[in-house]
Amino acid sequence: MKFDNIIIGGGLSGLTCGIKLAELGKKCAIVSSGQSAIHFFSGSLDLLGKVNGEEVSNPLESIKTLADNHPYQRVGIDNMTRLADEVPQFLDRAGLKFSGNANQNHFVLTPMGVMKPTWLTIEDFTRFETKDSFPWKKALIINFSGFLDFHTLFIKDGLKKLDVTTQIKNVSMKQFEAIRKNPSEMRSTNIAKVFDNGDALDEFAQKANDLSEGFDVVILPAVFGLLNKQIVSEIKAKILKPLVLLPAVPPSVPGIRSQILLRKRFQALGGTYFLGDNVEEGFFENNRLVAIATNNHGDIKLKADQFILASGSFYSKGIVATRDKVYEPIFGLDVNGETNGSEWKDEKFFNDQPYMHFGVKTDSQFHAMINGEPVENLFVAGSVLGGANALKEGSGAGISLLTSLHVAEQILK
Amino acid sequence: MKKEIFEPFNVSDNNFEQCVKCTICTVYCPVLEVNPDYPGPKQSGPDGERLRLKDASFYDEALKLCLNCKRCEVACPHGVKIGDIIQLARIKYSKKKPKVRDMILANTDIVGTMASTFAPIVNPIVALKPVRRIMDSVLKIDHHRIFPKYAGLRFESWYRRYAEKKQNDFKKHVSYFHGCYVNYNFPQLGKDLIKIMNACGYGVHLLEKEKCCGVALISNGLIKQATKQALHNVEAFKKSIVDKNMPVISTSSTCIFTIRDEYPHLLGIKNDEIRDESELATRFLYRLIDSGKLKLVFKKNYKKRIAYHTPCHMEKLGWSIYSTSLLRMIPGVDFMALESLCCGIAGTYGFKKENYETSQGVGKPLFEQIESSKADFVATDCETCKWQIEMSTSLKVQHPISILAEALDVEATMKLWNA
Incomplete structure (x- = not known):
């Protein structure tokens, strides 16, 4: 089975590569072992939130201070500036509206009740321009009775520090009785499905409006618009007071919507999305990867001119650590991180852990390497690259998006 | 490395x-x-x-x-x-014993043999509203359900009578696991497969006594019987694949999924020797075409808009690409893929009175897609999806193999591969 490009990994990075290449006419396939981390999406894409523990105000400026082997440095500041600028339109073409600026972080209120800097925020959520002020004084937090994935007390405590007085109220409605029967299944996605399919929205908005008498702002969990995106604008229109949505514990409703829209965009451009399949083996000839074999397709190999490895970090098994080594499990590519096991970690848990920087080695054009030799047509993108502690820096989404766009450009050259 | x-x-x-x-x-x-x-x-x-x-x-x-x-x-x-x-x-x-109803639904082989023998009587009777009411109240088989019609002449009998002899004229050979549906309800699909394979230069043979794959037995808790049938089938497959070097192809995604994956995973039956060469006909054909060993010639006047539905077990196998790629090769086909969603029938599940509402609720988003597809008909690889879609939407459903058989220019294809 022959494609122009095959991407291994169906998360933010893989889909970004696939869409970009398909937009420019390439026949692409994505092989994904399962659904991706986009299902845990907070609603904001970070470019750079912190450097050495200090909050970043201008991500593009602060990138210059990062280590030379950081993926951003390897993409290059000029490319970064140009590509970061492209991202909002790129997402918009998939039906995803984001706003923000790579020269100036804005803030979002997290479900822990604190303000965090970020780059782009999806239209569901509210952008705040400063960290230490909340535009309203009296907030009403509404939760659904029986919904355990929205921790209202954290929000209340957090807002208290911003001098906001809050009250928490629960709403019960007969439309949610069915999903409440099974407390472990009362999840944000199940609530969203009730709003998507039924008539619950009007009644809920009415209740929320009645309860919010005397408050300046209404805070709700982001349980709106899983498959039916309209629901988000409808709830915003129906709630009379200003409305702030906050992410709930995953699975994330805006996240799954984003995943679906990105996948549909890729397929609409002619892309083939193989879900629930694993790459078992690669076939190399003269420093080129010519084909891969997957679990589902067996002897029918998938061939392509170029391949991209966007298989994620430890959590997605893009790289694997055992007691004595770190390795890339599909092709046995060279990795950064084969150091002495005792140096993998810092004993202080909250410090910048060395293993978080581990990833697949590449040359300057993002080619994967085997025994020090670059593989001409195998590129690496996203978190499998290593070289960054995305958790500490707040750089995960930026690395996925921008290294992927950059790698796609290398292929299109 | x-x-x-x-x-x-x-x-x-x-x-x-x-x-x-x-x-x-x-x-x-x-x-x-x-x-x-x-x-x-x-x-x-x-x-x-x-x-x-x-x-x-x-x-x-x-x-x-x-x-x-x-x-x-x-x-x-x-x-x-x-x-x-x-x-x-x-x-x-599970401590729940299967009910009489479950045994009737699960024993597709025995029920199929009896029903097809008396097909002219059985078909109109089970379609009657009062009969469906009685089945509903006595057996708890939902009255909305219409049983697929039984064929008067079973596929196996038709094959022995009309097709078997000429299969030895070909140079290459495959075995065909037809499954209960083709045998008792819809022999035409089996005939379509033989038409295509023959045109491609392959003789088609039956296994040495095939038994129902057992998927319905497993889902209805009749594990002992399922295990017995599975052991029998694995042996029959071995005789074809190992002894005669003949791969086994099928037209039912669920049968082949059960044999490849449910036998080892659920019944603990080893199938290593046969698994790789037990597959769907569309995958078999796709491999030949992809490796340049086959080319199909299609009629010029075939024009249809086709919406493809991915059955759950095709989704799990990851094989819908083979069926859809073949359909897209037909020049006059305006192809659209429906979002991959469960139709809700799940074999015998949706026939049970207690599951009817769930079954239709599950299928609703798919039915809505189908109704708005403006397709001439739906294509899918699973027989029970076909029943469900035909019972729940206004469109008819065809198997990709039947579509290929209709669109194929048999003589031109034959000329290429039967020289």
């Missing part, structure tokens, strides 16, 4: 320990969405397994509401065999 394989040393066969509780499976469970009595794949699967290992009384009979669609497994980022865990728990712990 050596490929590393990570082999965890303390993981059960059904790998429930590898669940990281991410909840992604619950988003894609079609039952959970419409029937809150079902605890959902995470709770029924890996979470429940921990409890059941501690004490069997934690087993919840609500697990029978699982459709065994395996969409949870396709979604799982960590490769946990969630569907298998649930089905194995049902096999191991």
Whole structure:
């Protein structure tokens, strides 16, 4: 089975590569072992939130201070500036509206009740321009009775520090009785499905409006618009007071919507999305990867001119650590991180852990390497690259998006 | 360069320990969405397994509401065999005995043999409203359901009478696992397959006495009988694949999925020797075309708009690409892929009175897509999806093999491959 490009990994990075290449006419396939981390999406894409523990105000400026082997440095500041600028339109073409600026972080209120800097925020959520002020004084937090994935007390405590007085109220409605029967299944996605399919929205908005008498702002969990995106604008229109949505514990409703829209965009451009399949083996000839074999397709190999490895970090098994080594499990590519096991970690848990920087080695054009030799047509993108502690820096989404766009450009050259 | 394989040393066969509780499976469970009595794949699967290992009384009979669609497994980022865990728990712990109704629905072989023998009488009778009412109240087979018609002349008999002899004229050969549906209800699909394979230069042979794959026996808790039939089939496949060097192809996605994956996973039956060469006809044809060993010539006047539905077991196999690629090769086909969603029938599940509402609720988003597709008909590889879609929408359903057979220029294709 022959494609122009095959991407291994169906998360933010893989889909970004696939869409970009398909937009420019390439026949692409994505092989994904399962659904991706986009299902845990907070609603904001970070470019750079912190450097050495200090909050970043201008991500593009602060990138210059990062280590030379950081993926951003390897993409290059000029490319970064140009590509970061492209991202909002790129997402918009998939039906995803984001706003923000790579020269100036804005803030979002997290479900822990604190303000965090970020780059782009999806239209569901509210952008705040400063960290230490909340535009309203009296907030009403509404939760659904029986919904355990929205921790209202954290929000209340957090807002208290911003001098906001809050009250928490629960709403019960007969439309949610069915999903409440099974407390472990009362999840944000199940609530969203009730709003998507039924008539619950009007009644809920009415209740929320009645309860919010005397408050300046209404805070709700982001349980709106899983498959039916309209629901988000409808709830915003129906709630009379200003409305702030906050992410709930995953699975994330805006996240799954984003995943679906990105996948549909890729397929609409002619892309083939193989879900629930694993790459078992690669076939190399003269420093080129010519084909891969997957679990589902067996002897029918998938061939392509170029391949991209966007298989994620430890959590997605893009790289694997055992007691004595770190390795890339599909092709046995060279990795950064084969150091002495005792140096993998810092004993202080909250410090910048060395293993978080581990990833697949590449040359300057993002080619994967085997025994020090670059593989001409195998590129690496996203978190499998290593070289960054995305958790500490707040750089995960930026690395996925921008290294992927950059790698796609290398292929299109 | 050596490929590393990570082999965890303390993981059960059904790998429930590898669940990281991410909840992604619950988003894609079609039952959970419409029937809150079902605890959902995470709770029924890996979470429940921990409890059941501690004490069997934690087993919840609500697990029978699982459709065994395996969409949870396709979604799982960590490769946990969630569907298998649930089905194995049902096999191991369920105390509910199968009802008479379940035995009737599950024994497709015996019922099919009897019904097709008396087809002219059985077909009109089971279609009668009063009869369906009685089946509803006595057997709890939902009265909305219409049984697929039984064929008067079974496929096997037709084959022996009209097709068998000439199959030896070909240079290359395959065996055909036709399944109960082709044999008792719709022999035309089997005839279509023979037409295509013959045009491609392949003789088509039957297995030495094929038995029902047993999927309905497994889902209805008749495990002993399922195991017996599975052992028989594996031997029959071996005779074809190992002894005669003839691969086995099928036109039913569920039969082939059961034989390849459910036999080892649920029944503990080894099938290593036959698994790779037991596959769907569309995959077999695609491989030949992809490797340049075959080219199909199509009629110039075939013009249809076709909407393809991915059956759950095709989604799990990852094989819909083969059927859809073949359909797209037909010049006059205006092809559209429907979003891959469960149709809700799940074999015998949707026929049961207690599941009717769930079944239709699950299928609703798919039915709506189909109604707005403006297609001439729907194409799909699964016979029970076909029944469900035909019972629940205004469109007819055809198997990709039948579509290919209709669009194929048999003589031109034959000329290329039977020189």
